[in-house]
Amino acid sequence: MTTFLYNRLFLASDTIFRVLLATGKTKDADSADIKQLADTLNSNASNEEKTNFLIEYLLAQRSVLLDAAKTLLFVLVIFLIGRRLVKLGLKLTSRWMEKHEVEVSVQNFVMSFAKVAYNMILLFIIAGILGVSATIVAFVGSAGLTIGLALQGSLSNLAGGILILTLKPFKVGDYIIATGAEGTVQSIDVFYTRLSTTDNKIIVIPNGTITNSNITNSTNASKRMLILNFTVSYGSNVQELRTRLLDLLAHTEKISKEDKMEVVVDKLTPFKVQMQLKAWTKTEDYWQVRYSLFETLKEIIEENEAKLSQ
Secondary structure, three states: OHHHHHHHHHHHHHHHHHHHHHHOOOOHHHHHHHHHHHHHHOOOOOHHHHHHHHHHHHHHOHHHHHHHHHHHHHHHHHHHHHHHHHHHHHHHHHHHHHHOOOOHHHHHHHHHHHHHHHHHHHHHHHHHHHOOOHHHHHHHHHHHHHHHHHOHHHHHHHHHHHHHHHHOOOOOOOEEEEOOEEEEEEEEOOOEEEEEOOOOOEEEEEHHHHHOOOEEEOOOOOEEEEEEEEEEEOOOOHHHHHHHHHHHHHOOOOEOOOOOOEEEEEEEOOOEEEEEEEEEEEHHHHHHHHHHHHHHHHHHHHHOOOOOOO
């Protein structure tokens, strides 16, 4: 156990000293000592020799370590204050949008973007306090193009999110069908749109994929046509079945009586007669009415010795 703790201590110390060398935070005179110390900690010397060497160096560098501790403490304080300011900034941003009645879809998108932006600002402030060298900044800048190319998909999704909020093919709360998936829009974030299905599953679709596909919005209109497909045998009494189903529609509370209701023969197959029931209902009542009608429809068809086919 003691050997394990020694090894962890030496490994951590070796890492810290090599980081000091890499970031150029030491004087040239100290760099040689640090390199020697790091090499010693990484050598096959005994634990006692490594410990003595480490203690001697730490005692000789008290002032340097004290300055480093002060800097780290200052960074910690700035980080904690910064995190509170980020939360405050997000809260103020949210309140401002609510006060000006900004659309919920836009609010979700802006909040996602603001969270990333505020945290990036905090990161740059901390980097400045730590005195990140210009060389590192230049390296990050030169790597920007490479990262940008690697994140083409993410940038496409970001652009897709902006297009969705600008063109507004749908908004939060709409029921849409896109990319082979369908559900109620829960949120439109920076990179993804989240749908909630009727069985309470969450589907996450990249914004870029949505904007490049056909989108069916079933919520834009106040009413939606309900179409139920079913089949009956050739021996069934189609006229009697039609009469009973039209009577069912006429007595279903949430079916629109102002719009046309139909029960028609849609197609003749070699073994069955394919029929359709058509009626209109309010968009928000669509699924409730659909499930209710299917259940009653099944009972009526069974009474007529017909077979239901969804």
